[in-house]
Amino acid sequence: MKVPVKVExxxxxKQFTIEVGIPPTAALVLKEAGVSxxxxxxxxxxxxxxxxxxxxxxxxxxxxxxxxxxxxxxxKEVIGSCxxxxxxxxxKPAKEVFIEISxxxxxxxx
Numbered sequence: 001m002k003v004p005v006k007v008e009x010x011x012x013x014k015q016f017t018i019e020v021g022i023p024p025t026a027a028l029v030l031k032e033a034g035v036s037x038x039x040x041x042x043x044x045x046x047x048x049x050x051x052x053x054x055x056x057x058x059x060x061x062x063x064x065x066x067x068x069x070x071x072x073x074x075x076k077e078v079i080g081s082c083x084x085x086x087x088x089x090x091x092k093p094a095k096e097v098f099i100e101i102s103x104x105x106x107x108x109x110x
Contacts, residue, residue, distance in 0.1 A: 001027055022065060025081040028058045039086025043095075049088040052097075052106065055079065076101060 004021035022028075026038065033048035059066075059074035068074040079101065081087075082094035089097040100106065 026085050029081055042086035046088050047086050049091055052090050
């Protein structure tokens with residue numbers, strides 16, 4: 001899996017630091033689903049299915065680097081990635097699950 005890496009080098013002292021980041025959300029979703037790549041026609045063709053528990057797990061991993069203020073917002077970001085790559089959530093289209101989250105159906109991550 002590809003991960004972002006940041007290398008800083010001080011040319012005078014030859015000291016360096018390496019920071020390994022968290023993989024992109026889409027890569028984490030694909031790994032959780034056991035799929036190698038997303039759908040070329042997201043919204044009409046689906047490449048896999050992921051559980052809500054997996055979505056929450058990914059959201060917790062990405063929360064620190066997320067623009068969200070809470071876990072619910074981070075979960076919505078992960079669901080948005082699922083929409084983009086053609087991944088179902090709980091055997092439903094990801095857009096449908098996004099609407100359910102907004103209406104308050106999933107309360108366990110508030």
